[in-house]
Amino acid sequence: xxxxxxxxxxxxxxxxxxxxxxxxxxxxxxxxxxxxxxxxxxxxxxxxxxxxxxxxxxxxxxxxxxxxxxxxxxxxxxxxxxxxxxxxxxxxxxxxxxxxxxxxxxxxxxxxxxxxxxxxxxxxxxxxxxxxxxxxxxxxxxxxxxxxxxxxxxxxxxxxxxxxxxxxxxxxxxxxxxxxxxxxxxxxxxxxxxxxxxxxxxxxxxxxxxxxxxxxxxxxxxxxxxxxxxxxxxxxxxxxx
Amino acid sequence: xxxxxxxxxxxxxxxxxxxxxxxxxxxxxxxxxxxxxxxxxxxxxxxxxxxxxxxxxxxxxxxxxxxxxxxxxxxxxxxxxxxxxxxxxxxxxxxxxxxxxxxxxxxxxxxxxxxxxxxxxxxxxxxxxxxxxxxxxxxxxxxxxxxxxxxxxxxxxxxxxxxxxxxxxxxxxxxxxxxxxxxxxxxxxxxxxxxxxxxxxxxxxxxxxxxxxxxxxxxxxxxxxxxxxxxxxxxxxxxxx
Numbered sequence: 001x002x003x004x005x006x007x008x009x010x011x012x013x014x015x016x017x018x019x020x021x022x023x024x025x026x027x028x029x030x031x032x033x034x035x036x037x038x039x040x041x042x043x044x045x046x047x048x049x050x051x052x053x054x055x056x057x058x059x060x061x062x063x064x065x066x067x068x069x070x071x072x073x074x075x076x077x078x079x080x081x082x083x084x085x086x087x088x089x090x091x092x093x094x095x096x097x098x099x100x101x102x103x104x105x106x107x108x109x110x111x112x113x114x115x116x117x118x119x120x121x122x123x124x125x126x127x128x129x130x131x132x133x134x135x136x137x138x139x140x141x142x143x144x145x146x147x148x149x150x151x152x153x154x155x156x157x158x159x160x161x162x163x164x165x166x167x168x169x170x171x172x173x174x175x176x177x178x179x180x181x182x183x184x185x186x187x188x189x190x191x192x193x194x195x196x197x198x199x200x201x202x203x204x205x206x207x208x209x210x211x212x213x214x215x216x217x218x219x220x221x222x223x224x225x226x227x228x229x230x231x232x233x234x235x236x237x238x239x240x241x
Numbered sequence: 242x243x244x245x246x247x248x249x250x251x252x253x254x255x256x257x258x259x260x261x262x263x264x265x266x267x268x269x270x271x272x273x274x275x276x277x278x279x280x281x282x283x284x285x286x287x288x289x290x291x292x293x294x295x296x297x298x299x300x301x302x303x304x305x306x307x308x309x310x311x312x313x314x315x316x317x318x319x320x321x322x323x324x325x326x327x328x329x330x331x332x333x334x335x336x337x338x339x340x341x342x343x344x345x346x347x348x349x350x351x352x353x354x355x356x357x358x359x360x361x362x363x364x365x366x367x368x369x370x371x372x373x374x375x376x377x378x379x380x381x382x383x384x385x386x387x388x389x390x391x392x393x394x395x396x397x398x399x400x401x402x403x404x405x406x407x408x409x410x411x412x413x414x415x416x417x418x419x420x421x422x423x424x425x426x427x428x429x430x431x432x433x434x435x436x437x438x439x440x441x442x443x444x445x446x447x448x449x450x451x452x453x454x455x456x457x458x459x460x461x462x463x464x465x466x467x468x469x470x471x472x473x474x475x476x477x478x479x480x481x482x
Contacts, residue, residue: 010380012261020376021265022258072393109380112397117389124387131387133380135261139251139350143372146365148358152313153404153423155412156353158397171396174415182394 004032004096006127007103008110008120010134011048015210018135019048026132027052030103032095034060034088036115038067045105058095060102062088068184068228072162085115089122096127109134113160113181138179140209141231145216147204150177154236161186161232168193177236184228194219194234204233245273245337247368248344249351249361251375252289255452259376260289267373268293271344273336275301275329277356279308286346299336301343303329309425309469313403326356330363337368350375354401354422379420381450382472386457388445391418395477402427402473409434418477425469435460435475445474 007026012018019027027033033053037043043061046053053059065084070077095102106116110131120129138158142149150156157175159168161182172178172193180190194200203219207230219232248267253259260268268274274294278284284302287294294300306325311318336343347357351372361370379399383390391397398416400409402423413419413434421431435441444460448471460473 010376013374015263017263017266018261018374020253020259020261022256024262025258109376111383111389111391112380113391117392120387120389129387131384133254133259133376133384135251135374135376136380139353139374139377142352143374146361146370146372148352148361150352150354150399151358153401155401155404156399157416158391158399160394160396162394163396171415174412175398 001099003127004098004100004102005130006092006096006123007101007130007132008116009103009105009132010109011045011105011107012135013108013137013140013210014044014048014208015140016048016050018140018210020132020134023132023134024052026130027103027105028054030054030057030101032058032060032100032102033105034062034092034102035105036062036064036088039063039065045107048107049105058100060091060095062091085118085122089119092119093123093127096123106134108137112136112158137209137229138181138231138233141179141206141216142233142235144209144214145204145206145233147233147235149179149233150236152237156236161190165189165193169196172197172199172234175234178234180232180234182228183226183230183232187226190232191219194232199234202234204235206231206233242340244368245339245341245343246371247333247337247364248342248371248373249357250344250346250373251350252286252346252348253376254349254378254381254450255285255289256381257289257291259381259451261373261375264373264375265293267371268344268346269295271295271298271342273299273301273341273343274346275303275333275343276346277303277305277329280304280306286348289348290346299341301332301336303332326359326363330360333360334364334368337364347375349378353377353399378450378470379422379472379474382420382447382457383474383476385450385455386445386447386474388474388476390420390474391477393478397477402431406430406434410437413438413440413475416475419475421473421475423469424467424471424473428467431473432460435473440475443475445476447472447474
């Protein structure tokens with residue numbers, strides 16, 4: 001018996017219409033559909049997929065064992081997450097060995113900070129894989145903000161807000177245009193780095209881009225906490241236009 | 242009479258199936274369809290659009306006045322390109338003032354190094370605009386290369402190969418993961434910068450990703466010239482996985 005095929009599908013930033021034609025087709029045809037989610041949520045990727053998932057499909061819901069209860073710096077974090085990804089990859093491998101094709105759904109693009117990469121790393125040597133790129137969260141944000149990001153020979157840096165204050169400042173100094181991801185409890189540290197590099201005034205805050213509850217404003221006008229998955233945009237040089 | 246609506250549609254990297262459902266819908270419905278191209282070519286964005294363009298649509302083909310005949314550093318370059326974009330924006334504005342909706346097609350994503358930005362800059366104050374994000378060329382490349390790009394808190398830098406040798410080296414030193422665009426005659430300079438920063442061995446060369454003629458290989462195995470729109474990928478840190 002031939003093994004199944006693993007398709008890792010980028011589902012885009014939230015608006016189901018921002019799925020690609022290819023992701024929609026493979027999703028509709030897939031006998032097994034898998035996705036990651038928080039233990040207390042149905043899962044954002046699954047919500048985007050909506051009724052494109054066949055009612056007869058087998059579903060594999062991979063609930064993270066924790067979210068922020070264990071800090072990333074704790075060695076236990078890596079150990080427990082590795083065990084979790086081993087388990088997810090094992091459950092997908094069982095389907096693939098049985099000859100079933102599997103679609104693994106992924107918010108945004110699968111290869112840009114996506115959990116799907118950890119499954120891909122574990123399976124791609126043994127099974128045929130297709131990666132279907134998705135609209136990234138950052139592209140959703142700059143489209144909603146109507147903020148052209150990079151003209152001419154601007155350099156764009158995509159920076160995780162989880163970096164320490166010194167690294168953040170250094171990275172921002174070097175970037176012409178910047179996207180800062182993973183805000184949450186890092187917001188004040190990021191604000192300080194933007195201020196120190198003279199970029200606070202130009203920064204744009206975007207939350208839940210392309211979704212009904214989306215918010216978009218100048219960072220200087222934004223108050224209160226930011227969800228982890230919100231994004232700050234710093235468009236590139238005006239004089240490169 | 243109400244003015245028309247300008248939709249700037251990301252068409253993705255080449256495979257027509259990598260268009261979003263939203264771009265495909267707006268394209269089908271649009272009475273006027275515009276795109277940029279080289280004077281001697283039909284235009285890549287138009288080719289991706291294929292028969293989704295209505296046979297009754299008015300088409301506006303904007304042929305660049307030159308490609309590489311005038312170097313970017315020549316002041317005449319900026320002057321002549323600005324005049325060209327003024328003209329394109331003017332032709333779109335005429336349709337919008339007549340109450341016609343216009344779809345402006347854009348390879349990849351409209352706000353990441355796209356000519357559509359220069360039209361947006363000229364029109365967005367006067368007319369209602371919608372930006373539909375697209376799959377970027379770089380996401381097309383890393384999907385085809387099956388190269389997960391950024392794990393953990395890797396920083397991704399998107400670097401134009403048109404930068405000078407010193408800037409290229411500095412930018413590469415600072416990046417965990419890098420995408421180098423605009424290769425063409427910059428290829429040897431980029432190879433040198435990759436070698437000097439110890440990244441040549443990990444670099445992946447991708448040409449015409451997601452299209453029938455696509456090529457993908459280790460950079461060290463790639464010989465001969467590279468088209469301007471080919472891309473080099475340097476995936477992020479192995480130890481962040």
